[in-house]
Amino acid sequence: MKYPLGSLALAALLAFSMVALAGPEAGDMSDWRVSRAEFEAGAAVVTAQPHSDDTTSYFVAPDRLLGDWSAATAIRLEKRSSGGRYFAGGYDDIGDIVLKGPGGVASYRLARDHSGKWREFRLPLYGAGWSLSDGAQDLSDVLDDVTAFHIRAEYGVGRDRAALRGVEIVSVAPSPVAAEEPAAQTGEEAAPDTSADEVAEARILFDGESLEGWESFGFSAGSFDGHARLAEGVLRFDIPDGKGWAKTGLRSADPVITMPARGTEKARAVTLRLDATASNTVTLAFTPPEAAEEDPYRTSDLRLQLRREGDGLGKLQATKHGGRLVEVEFPWPAGATQLNVILRPDQVVELRDGDGNQLAWLPIETEYDGREWVLQVYAQVPGKNDAARLALEEVGLRDWPHETGPDYSVITGGPRRARLFDGRTLAPRWTPTWNTGAFRDVARLEDGALRVDWPEGRKRIKMAGIYSPDPVLWLDRFREDAQARITLHLDGAASRDFALALQQRYNLVGNWPGGGNYAMTWRRQADGSYSLISGARSYRDRSVELTGFEAIPDEVALVLTPEGVVVEAEGRRTAPAPLAEAHDGAGLRLWIYALRPETGDAALVLRGIDLDQRQGPEPRPVWTASGVEPLPQETLFAGRLSEDWTAESNGDARFEDLAQEDASGLTLARNAPKPHRQRIALKSAAPVVDLDERIAETPFDLRFQFDPTVADFAGRILLADRAKDITGSPDYAITLRRLTSGPNAGRFELALLADHFSYGKWRRLLPPGWEAVWDGTLRVTLDDGRIDLRLDRDIGISALTGRSKNGSSYYLGLVPGGPERQDGGRITLKEITAGWRTPDGLTAPWRWRLLDDDAFDAEAFLQDLADSLETGEE
DSSP: OOEEOOSSOOOOOOOOOEEESSGGGTTOOTTOEETTEEEEEOSSEEEEEEOSSSSOOEEEOOGGGOBOOTTOOEEEEEEEEESSEEOOSOTTOOOSEEEEETTEEEEEOOOOOOSSSOEEEEEESSSTTEEEETTOSSHHHHHTSBOEEEEEOOOEESSOEEEEEEEEEEEEOOOTTOSOOOGGGEEEEOOOOOOGGGSOOOEEEEOSSOOTTEEEEEETTOOHHHHEEEETTEEEEEEOTTOTTOEEEEEESSOOEEOOOTTOSEEEEEEEEEESTTOSEEEEEEEOGGGTTSOHHHHOSEEEEEEEEETTEEEEEEEETTEEEEEEEEEOOOSEEEEEEEEOTTSEEEEEETTOOEEEEEEOOSOOTTOEEEEEEEEEOSSTTOOEEEEEEEEEEEEEEOOEEEOTTSOOSSOEEEEEEOSSOOTTTOEEEESSSOGGGTEEEETTEEEEEEOTTOTTOOEEEEEOSSOSEEOTTOSTTOEEEEEEEEOGGGOOSEEEEEESSOOOTTOOOOTTOEEEEEEEOTTSOEEEEEEEGGGGGGOEEEEEESSOOSEEEEEEETTEEEEEETTEEOOOBOOTTOOTTBEEEEEEEEEOOSSSOEEEEEEEEEEEEEOOOOOOOOOBSTTOOOOOOEEEEOSSOOTTEEEEOBTTBOHHHHEEEETTEEEEEOOSSSOOSOOOEEEESSOSEEOOGGGGTSOEEEEEEEOTTOTTBEEEEEEESSGGGTTTSOSEEEEEEEOOSSTTTTSEEEEEEESSTTTSEEEEEEOTTGGGSOOSEEEEEEETTEEEEEETTEEEEEEEOTTSSTTOEEEEEEEESOSSTTOOOEEEEEEEEEEEOOOTTBOHHHHHHHSOGGGOOHHHHHHHHHHHHHHTOO
């Protein structure tokens, strides 16, 4: 099946090489049997016609497939069934997949498919979705010795038929970066393995046959009796034209949904089965029980309307109580369709299709943690006076895995392994990018890969692919033997010209990476071979090249070290290409996109992107020559207002009301209970940073000491070259705050805006509980052409900047709250110090050269110089 990509894009399963454990006969069905059924078993398929005896028939695996499954990672099979009235949970049905052994029993529920069409299933053998009984405490208790392997054959009450083929017990050839990062370095949620076949069914709320447990409703000219009909396993809604904003449907008689609490391991999914070809709308509303009988338009906490717009396009409009959330496009499916609306513990709603591909990702930005809801499922006209059609077959409720994986945003000194792109999930880490037309016209998911292609005749399309709006590669401790390996998994034979780019700065969707980026470009030559060029645009004369590839390789690796970028492919490697943007603490965004070739069609088949990274050694203590003191640091602020600082009020935000001095320091706060755009500020009366020729030898440090125990910690540091621009138009803005809402609530955010704020922006998320070991110190370092933010000893964010150089001068401002106009919070400042950083190996004569003019002592300098000549020190 093909899945074109919309504005938030779809994805597919990351392709792995599958190794059959069953030997050369894997997939042979001739020795399978079927219990309580008439059956025929051939080499390719076994078919069954179950008996009508109030028991459930099962396909029974032969002895050659039994035994030690401890090395197995998945079960693959293809099945189809049809006929009768679908059932689950009755007539001795004990699961769709059943494994038995001395250690107990494990059973698994497949996603419902009784359409009579072949469907492939891949089931993980790592616990998710499995139910254990008869003494089994873990899935491994059963897999160590499997004595029986059964697959359900009977799905319909009455006359039904089933068929099974292609059964394999498989293991996955491991990716070199498949391991998870240690738990101490995790925290940001990674995309879980969530295909519909890998999630246990929990409860069928509506089975297509009975309305038990439901109540009907109609509003705004919608009538359930007049516009709905239940027959042949389908609830059909048909609202004709001219009915205004009519809606009609079902609401659960009791609350059936609870929003998962933060920190829990499972999300909750509402599953819908419908005939998408016969439908142009479906709406889900999550409503407090006390308002269940009212119009959900006015009373629901959260409402999701999916509607078909034509030409294969669908739109999801999400609305929460008090206003619209977002509207996103997605490909409207055809025929029998499963949609999964997933309520996640991080207060995010996802829409995924029946194969687990992400259709939309929507942060709610409202804490519904633990809230109980009545579920309303209904047909609502797509637009005023439009006709509405909905063919609803099933509504279910199930648990959905919500797993945290490697978090590459965390500042870490240890190894980091992460799957950057899994082929199935884009948002929030990836977004499509293309230069013209509609992305969905040139991109789709097929056979477990993102495929981008367009014909030679579409000359206006020059590139199309994906990129990361935020950095996906952070070069922590990028010194000495540090290394970051990015591995692309491709279908090389099906790919043509393409490029990968790395860049620090943000870009708008559709823009090419900027002038300072690194690019690895593959181009087809006139003789049909392929060549790659590796290098940064700022070092074109130092680019490196490899030629003579017969086709695009299936695997290409970029290896970043402090010496440069090396490309490895088919056992060959380039010389390092220098990259100024790759330095300690830098955050790099990534692009990968198909390019229009000189002749022929464009094509790119991307199966996955992996990261394997090791950091260099810890920062070493600064050392100086014997008897040489470090460079002096000046105290700019000592916890109290002085003549060196200006207290600023703005409108209703009065400094005397919102600032407080006490033993802990100076606290600046936002208006309460709800802040408005005005806020107070603490501003330096004179520049606190004056950079001169010394910056060529050592950077300038600003050290801030905050109180880390403040519960609603949030503040911004502003640097501006003119006093009047401190709060209105600064050159640098640094945010440090505890997030209180959204998917990352409870975590600390460190963010930097530099130069042009629309493009020079970076942020990192620190793990929950980080503040418990933080001493409240933030160091802002202005180096020659670079700015660094340090927490503790490690650089958190480092960015190239054109405004840190000889002659730069900056005033300092401090304001409470986050970057948005109404962000609340407070910040308590204890101390600010400033001064030139002591360089390694500082000698006495060198120290005099780095002191301010008014501190220079000519006689002492000459004496130290004479002493150094005697000892051989410079």
